Amino acid sequence: MSTPISVQLYTVRDALAADRDAVLRRLAGIGYAAVEPFDPTADPEGFRRVADDLGLRVSATHAYALLTEDTTAVLDAIATVGTDLAIVPGGIPHEEFTTTDGLRRTADLLNGLAERAAGHGVRIGYHNHWWEIEPRIDGRHALEALADLLAPEVFLEIDTYWAAVGGADVPALLGRLAGRVVALHVKDGPVVKGEPHTAVGAGAMPVPAVLAAAPDAWRVVELDECAGDVFAALADSHAYLTSLEAR
Template structure:
């Protein structure tokens, strides 16, 4: 996502700064929220019922422009389709994929170079420029030493990916924000890995639920948060999700700081539903297009 800074300065200089700055930010957010993706994990329970092609066709029909797949295995590919077949399916429904969630749990103990090379091959087939660490064993974030050891492994992976033209990305839950003597594991990763080595996919639901000051993170680490996972907190139960705009998170506030954060790829994700999943993801994308 990019903001037109020259126009911003021109408008803000023309009249009352407080009114026009907010107005302009709102316009810019709208202009940049046209390329919205869906994390396919949202529909994990639908794949066995409907099959991968029906899922992809409905995602495209809902208004999404790209998807973030998950669950790849060398044996089964993506829901029984090889990377080449999956790419052809995305092309058929005019969907792109810029990133994917891959299993990096082995990094809790070691580095598997053969697995990394396989992931690179898959990413190149799909046209993905980013590979995301979606989850890691909680014990990695149990102490500062553990996190720093993990960071060293991430640096090795980053170097391998970088030579292939791929960027490493880290996705959070809430356990990364456990206090480790005045700092969190997430703080340590942001410090230990340079912007050239790793980007971050901030899951706003988990960050807010962990009571983090997200705007301060954007200010302290500008440009690091290339990807956002956008999902809302259900009003009746903070452990559950709801459609974006139907919960307790004011995403408009975050979007005013999208440029500072470095946002390029906004991604809807929802882990549980109160209504039909396809109606739900449709409401979420439409809401984001409007706010």
């Protein structure tokens, strides 16, 4: 794996709001060499300056703002924070993933964003939760049916935990979506809705098999709600993933 382990900054959103620079220093001290922001429009110049000073790469950024704000301004912010990968992490009604017509509308939305983003040198991706996995369209997970409707340049960031919660055999799903998957959200826990997450390697997810199914994808640790101290869990997650690389 040539890319470093990244961390989705939503994991530390409360601490980040209190002192962004201190949080980034702490993550770099743990050993993370990349980060994935969740709002590129929040002081992109300042964020980039601190990240560069710490040697942190920006693996990608989530960008809900692409659905609600001026597209050009958001794309400029994305370029400023230092990535060419922008991910829509939700914001589309869950019902759109329950019918073929809904999937077509979703694909049209994402393909349209991708066309506009291409002029800024940015690629558009989509990040799943469980509601794109649970519905079945012609016997397949809705996310798979959506992938068939997406323009070739639109990529996927597979949240491996939510895919499991939605009922997927995650390594098999990754194998079927291999050409689309650029990044993975790597998280762990009991694989139950509403329960907090644990450090990666301390829960029920088959993490080694998941990573083996997408060996070239960015590995992005995310803990939406953490059982225990979040920074300790992030340190344990980094140590576990690093140990897997050494095998």
